[in-house]
Amino acid sequence: MKISRRDLALGAAMLAMPGVLRAQSAPIKLGFTAALTGPFNEFGEGINRGAQIAVEECNKAGGISGRMVELAEVLDDQLVPDRAVQNLRRILDNREIVGLMCPSGSGPTLAIADMIQADGRPIINPQAQTPSIVYPNGSDKPPRPNLFSISIGNVVESEKLAAALSEFSRIGVLHESTGYGVTGADLVRKEIQRRNPRARVTVESYNQRAQDMTAQLVRVQRANAEAMLVIGLGADFAVIRRNMSRLNMNPALYGSTGAVTVPYIEGAGDLAAGTRAVNHAAFGRRPMHAAAQKFADLYRAKFGTDRWYGTDAANPLISLAGTVASGYDCINLLLDAIRRAGSTSAPDMVKALDQTTDYEGATIRRISFTPQNHVALKLEDLGMYEMQRRDGRVVLELRD
Template sequence: MNTRNPRLRRTLSLVAALGAIIITAGCSGGLGAGDDGGGDSDGPIKLGMLAPFSGSESAFGDYMKNGAQLAIDEINADGGIDDRKLELVVEDDACDATASVAAANKLVTNGVVASVGGYCSGATLPTLPIFDEAGIPMVIPAANSNELVKQQLPGVFLINGTGTQQAKAAVTYAEKIGAKTVAAIDDATAYSTDLASSFVQQAKDAGLTVSFEATVTPGENDYSAVATQLASAKPDLVYWTGYYQEGGLIVRQATDAGYEGAFLVGDGSVDAKFAEIAGKGYTENVVGTFTQTPDMIQGADKWIADYEKLAGGKPGPYSTQSYDAVRVVAEAIDEADSTDFDKVVAALEGLKDFKTFAGPLTFTKDHTLSGGGFVIVGIDPASGSFVLEDDLQG
């Protein structure tokens, strides 16, 4: 077992900051000789996934699980890794910090050798020290708060664009439509506040006037006070950085209060349920910042068909990122010829132009993407689904 004492001291400081977290240590080793990662050397290589399968964000859990499972099925059909099959072990984190800690410890106990999950940043953050101490690298497909990067843990990699990159796309769009004044509303979660803060700073740096900022409490039904303030401030564009439940209500109530500007939402709100919650006639001015989904990508027809055959339904947000997270981890394990933490991390850092849905992947020194890949999506009035509107290239 590799205890890595300097990292243990850093982990304990993180735990103190995050609260009382039970840390379950684990071991990892090479593919060829009796590693504890995913069973004995002849057993399956276990990859763990934390995702929301209950709670307000449960729609995304199945998208992520099915995308990851599709990649695993393809790799196994091609012989696996060193004649060992991959196995996906899934736990529900409910987008809740307490639930995610318990779920992460279950994955460690189950013997996973890498994590390919993480949707809500607030639920993903407290799992970082758990996986770090257990020697389990993380390739995070969805959660993208800058706070994940700031921990500077060696085994944490993001294959979704960061909050800074997403905010940059939002500012680019605001400038493109000629907005002079902007506003930001967040829901006090780690992901949302990080994205809103980055947007506000970048908007100011770009010479835009930030005329209104607000924080709301998630889970409520009445946001009329903030909606009325927004309508009174009359910004050309408002950026809602929270999730779709509250976002749908806010756009409806703000429209009723008289707000007529552009309503931009972050990737946590990009789901057909946004239009369902907002109601018919309330989404004409709504667009979102998001990475492209399969239906927006030329040549993805076969992948979509394969996903539908597996899942019995269409792929949704973060299905492709989860698919790629598995492929990235599998490539690193194969290159390292081991599940040893340090060797897999070195292999991840050494990936160059690895083909993913977001484009050729080479990690930066911070273990993030060199480009965020964010585009602008609008709502199809017939289906309520978000569709590509502007790739921000022109």
């Protein structure tokens, strides 16, 4: 077969383009920084485990166009924003890394958002909830062009929580004094009062890792709160629940997505029973949709029924969705973009992500993005769970 000069020139041009996929030994490299150790490692180590499963699954299937996938940089920031910035600088200095996952929290993610936007490589947010991460100039303005999110955002979460809390006349809200906590409390207060203008909402804040919240709780108690919401992380929520017990406080108790996690279950013990919380509905619905069930099976095969999965093989904890499965979905979305683009160049991957339509994720059944919408999660993707003590362990039942 005679090869024309035009064909030779085209082939040479393609080989000269570093983003074009071709069969070769060089791996496709991804990276991220997260809280792998420290008091909030359930989030960072969770998304790391999900990322590992996604990469292993892809490589067992032969990789992408013959190229294996590698988590080239996985760094520990302990949920500290300054460390996340330092880590991301190191990651971005590695030009072989083609896609990233956001850190495991709003503080670190807000700290690195401008850096990654200026760099241009695609990044997907698994957990951070503050709206300005994706929409720095407001939700009516364009999103950061290369930052996409599958997390449970404050806006949607506040709608789900307010629908339940607005049935009460007097409500207490305790929130951590971070961007996540402040934004979440403000949104849920406004949504409660929109739904029930006569509702009286008492709002109190606390610092992460505080060992006593008695003063804040006493003020909520004096307001005769019938229901109380905690917006924060699980270890702090456990302290709050124990403080409530000492004060003999028994309002209807609700937690945000970040609050009801493994450290809350472990730290609160039997006191966790009765707590209600918002989280992904995917792992609470029966039967689970195909991608959720497949992920649960993959996780159990690799890690067993551990603290993320829970001791009940048939009923994984919702923390498996909010932490581990979100990391799995982020990495798979990056890989899906590479496959569809046929390229690892940043502009091609971002364009492919902008054209994502009804991708079946483990956490969200139908993930779609457009250039104007970089947030995948919708109200119908959320469920309201109740914690119950059964056969010596905490189980979560989907109520709504």
